[in-house]
Amino acid sequence: MPISIKDDPEILREIIMDHYQNPRNKKETADPRYLVVHMDSASCIDDIYIQLLIEDDKVTDCLWHGTGCAISTASTSIMTDLIKGKTIKEARYIMDNFAKMLNEQPYDEEALGEAIAFVNTYKQPSRITCANIGWRGLEQLIEKEEAEEKKNGR
Numbered sequence: 001m002p003i004s005i006k007d008d009p010e011i012l013r014e015i016i017m018d019h020y021q022n023p024r025n026k027k028e029t030a031d032p033r034y035l036v037v038h039m040d041s042a043s044c045i046d047d048i049y050i051q052l053l054i055e056d057d058k059v060t061d062c063l064w065h066g067t068g069c070a071i072s073t074a075s076t077s078i079m080t081d082l083i084k085g086k087t088i089k090e091a092r093y094i095m096d097n098f099a100k101m102l103n104e105q106p107y108d109e110e111a112l113g114e115a116i117a118f119v120n121t122y123k124q125p126s127r128i129t130c131a132n133i134g135w136r137g138l139e140q141l142i143e144k145e146e147a148e149e150k151k152n153g154r
C-alpha cells in the first residue's frame, strides 16, 4: 500500500514550518468589496483578520493579517491557498472535511491538500482552537455572503 504523507510526521512538520515561516496570502487590503472578520482567542496569542472576496459564487481572493502562533498561522495560510479559485460549494466541502478531520470523523483526504498537516491535531485539544481559528472565520464570512445573497433574491 502506498504510504500517505499523513503517516510521515516529518513531512507534516515541514509543511507547518514552511507555512509558518512563509505565510501565504498574508496581507491587508483596503478594497471595500472584501468581506472582513476579526477572530481572536482566549487561550492563545491568535488575533487575526480574514478578508474574503467572492465574485459570481467563487472565492476570487482570500487574505489575512494579524498575529498568530505557529499552528494558527500555518493553518490559515494553507486554508487561504486551498480555497482561492474555488466555488463556495467547493470551499464548503473543504471546510467540512477539515472540521471532520479535527473531530476524528471520517473525511476526504483528497480534498484537504496540505491541510492534512493537521491530521494529528485532535490529540492536542488545546491546539484545535488554533488550527481552527482561520477556518471558523472563513465560515462566518461565507455565511454572511449567503445571507446577503438570499436578501438580494439571488
Ligand code: ZN
Binding pocket: 044, 045, 046, 068, 069, 070, 071, 072, 129, 130
Ligand atoms: Zn494559537
